[in-house]
Amino acid sequence: MTRTDVIIVGAGPAGLMLAAELRLAGVRPLVLERKPQRRDIPKAGGLGGQILELLRYRGLLERFEAACTGPVPPPRFPFGGVHLDFTQLADPPLHALPLPQQQLEQLLDDRAGELAAEIRRGHEVTGISQDDTAVTVDVLGPDGPYQVVARYVVGCDGARSRVRDWAAIPFPGITYPEVNRLAQVTLPDEVTVDGNGDLDVPGFGTISAGFTRTDHGLFGIGSSPGSRAVSLYTIEDESTEYDDDVPMTMPELQDSIHRVLGAWLPVAEATRLSRFTFKACQAERYRDGRILLAGDAAHLFPATGVALNAGLLDAVNLAWKLAADLHGRAPAGLLDTYHGERHLAGARTMLHTRAQVALRRGHDPAAEALRAVFTELLTDEQPLRRMGALVAGTDLRYPMPGTEPHPLAGTFAPDLTLHTDQGVTSVAELSHAARPVLLDLAGRPELRELAREWHDRVDVRTAKTDERPADVLLIRPDAHIAWAAAVGE
Ligand SMILES: Cc1cc2nc3c(=O)[nH]c(=O)nc-3n(C[C@H](O)[C@H](O)[C@H](O)COP(=O)(O)OP(=O)(O)OC[C@H]3O[C@@H](n4cnc5c(N)ncnc54)[C@H](O)[C@@H]3O)c2cc1C
Known part of the structure; x- marks a missing residue:
């Protein structure tokens, strides 16, 4: 019987992104996809939100932009039958690429392939059982049934996820x-x-x-x-x-x-x-023992334009935690923070997409009044920026342990320009390899020393930056700040 570390069920966007991110983290996943070929039925017409910044941090954004079918559209975003209109803002809080899902999947497939992830197409997962040490997966391939044993299985198998059913994870919600x-x-x-x-x-x-x-x-x-x-x-x-x-x-x-x-x-x-x-459903748990969920298998939102952002960021959040666990380096509870952080992110997306349902569906004078008030509010810059950040997911702050975490802890690391002995670089460039980075911005050897015992897994960098936001930043592979030392602390 074949043994592997992680099986990913489904080679849609979430599964392919997860495969690539796991490879960056030194794990060899096996992707099992029931369809023999990539899908050609159109789904998403574009990709937007925080994931674009993450792709830039991985050094991939130019490639994604080059594959776009048309010019980048004016920064207008449909929101429940009204528009978030960012055309007057020089630096809109929400960006989107007109990148149809077929092209997106091709790019993600290429990336997973370049990183030597194994993808088996035409291999349908037909059953899963788990115990304390492993998950056994039944597969029906072109040459008949077989089994694979893995330490973890991730269900990236879409809206009608069978992995979710096999793990008995409830998926409450409604179809509008x-x-x-x-x-x-x-x-x-x-x-x-x-x-x-x-x-x-x-x-x-x-x-x-x-x-x-x-x-x-x-x-x-x-x-x-x-x-x-x-x-x-x-x-x-x-x-x-x-x-x-x-x-x-x-x-x-x-x-x-x-x-x-x-x-x-x-x-x-x-x-x-x-x-x-339009469905509004969210898995009650993103993890059951050795089985995890990501992408549409974990959440369905009642509005377009946001699901890929959520699903791809699930994958980015999960990959390095799974890798740390598999390499025996995960602190207690790390893998459970996947549910804690990404369920929270999903709930934020659910919040504004449900609000879009209320804006969109009403046909009476009260609904007209709601739309009019909402549209009026959005003519002011501050609420417009706030809505943009909510839709993009850039306002998200993951809860971090400790009594009074630094205000930056849990947020996406800002792309600081960094002056080092080797020349000028940036936080985005340091994030290409998806490795944790301890960034000393104030020449504080005693804080760099804290990372000595993790020298094999954390890159320690010293740099100067204009208007440093903290003396030291510990940046996770998903570009979120795990910990920060305040200026002069
Ligand atoms: C018309 C339409 C428009 C959309 N527009 C947008 C948009 O503008 N922006 C946006 O962000 N999102 C949009 N979406 C949503 C977006 O398409 C989904 O969120 C996205 O496809 C989810 O990716 P995923 O990888 O989680 O799941 P999927 O893309 O559904 O992939 C799941 C994969 O798992 C495979 N699979 C399932 N069961 C098994 C099994 N038992 N064994 C092996 N493989 C299995 C499937 O064959 C499939 O390839 C749109 C969706 C539709 C339908």
């Missing part, structure tokens, strides 16, 4: 009776795209840019000046439970637009057609 249809299309010449993004449709008239709300649902247009390629979307009340693996068709989109707007919108060509049902 709404369906969101999304499309990227090219409009034919007969439809005029005005300079402000409005559409003039023959036989119907003008459809305003942004959102149009009717008695039958919500219609949205995202366009760039001068381009006939636009994003369209509808949201309608509908109780059908669609399978994400069943593609949406052009007639389905056009029927939906007709129901919502009462207009037939001519479309020349569609480059992307997809459908999304």
Whole structure:
């Protein structure tokens, strides 16, 4: 029987990211994916939030940007049928890349491959059992059934996770009776795209840019000046439970637009057609013994644009903790902080996506008033920035042990420019290798000395920076600050 350290069930974005991060941490995972080939049904159209900063810290962002299908869109983000409009801000708090999920999975697959992670496609996990020392996984591969024994199994097997069921982890929540249809299309010449993004449709008239709300649902247009390629979307009340693996068709989109707007919108060509049902579910526990959950297996949010950020960051948070445990270097309780930190992150995302449901769904004057008040508040910079940070997940601070942790402890490390004896570097550059770093910014040998007993696993660096936020920072592999010594402490 084959033995391995970690089995990852599912080669979607969360599983592939986890595989790469585990390889960086010196662990050899085995990824088992039931589908023989990568998926070609469109899902996410983009990637945004804190994960982009993490990818930059890994030295990967340029590669991801280069793979984008279009120009980086104006910093406007749909939020429950209104827009968070960052176009007036020079430094928006939320960034997004128009990177369709197929391209994202290709990039993550390439990265996992470069790091020599083993991915077996066409190998379906059909059962799991665990005891105190190991997990036994039943697999159905192209040559028949076999078993693998691992020290840990991570269920990255998506919304209908069977790993979650086998571990008997409850997944409470609700499905909203709404369906969101999304499309990227090219409009034919007969439809005029005005300079402000409005559409003039023959036989119907003008459809305003942004959102149009009717008695039958919500219609949205995202366009760039001068381009006939636009994003369209509808949201309608509908109780059908669609399978994400069943593609949406052009007639389905056009029927939906007709129901919502009462207009037939001519479309020349569609480059992307997809459908999304709104669920709000979160696993009660992200860990049961030797079985862990990440990505959609752990959470489903009732809004688009946030799930990948959450799922990929789960993987980044989990990988180095699993590796520390497997290398026998984890302090007691470290692996349980995965649930503590990422369940909290998921709950924050649930909070604002549920608020989006309330903003989006109401059709009465009270709901109109809520949207009007919310929109008015967002014309002020401070609340707009705060909402941007909430959606991006950049306002998250993981709880850290100790009575009075430094205010930076638990936050994402700022990208300080660092002047060292070897030249200029940065926190982002130091994070490429995903190793913990003790960063002495004040020339304090007695604090560097604290890391002496971990010299084989913590890189100790001395540097100077302008306006140092602390004398010493201990930065974890996921770029969060584990501990900081206050200036002059
Ligand atoms: C139409 C649509 C639009 C979306 N838009 C956005 C967006 O704009 N932004 C965003 O962030 N998110 C978006 N999402 C959500 C995003 O697609 C998911 O969050 C993401 O795919 C989750 O990744 P994952 O790796 O957790 O799971 P998945 O991508 O679902 O991958 C799970 C993998 O596990 C495999 N698997 C399952 N069971 C087994 C088994 N027993 N054995 C072996 N393998 C198994 C599956 O075949 C699959 O490959 C959208 C989703 C849809 C449907």
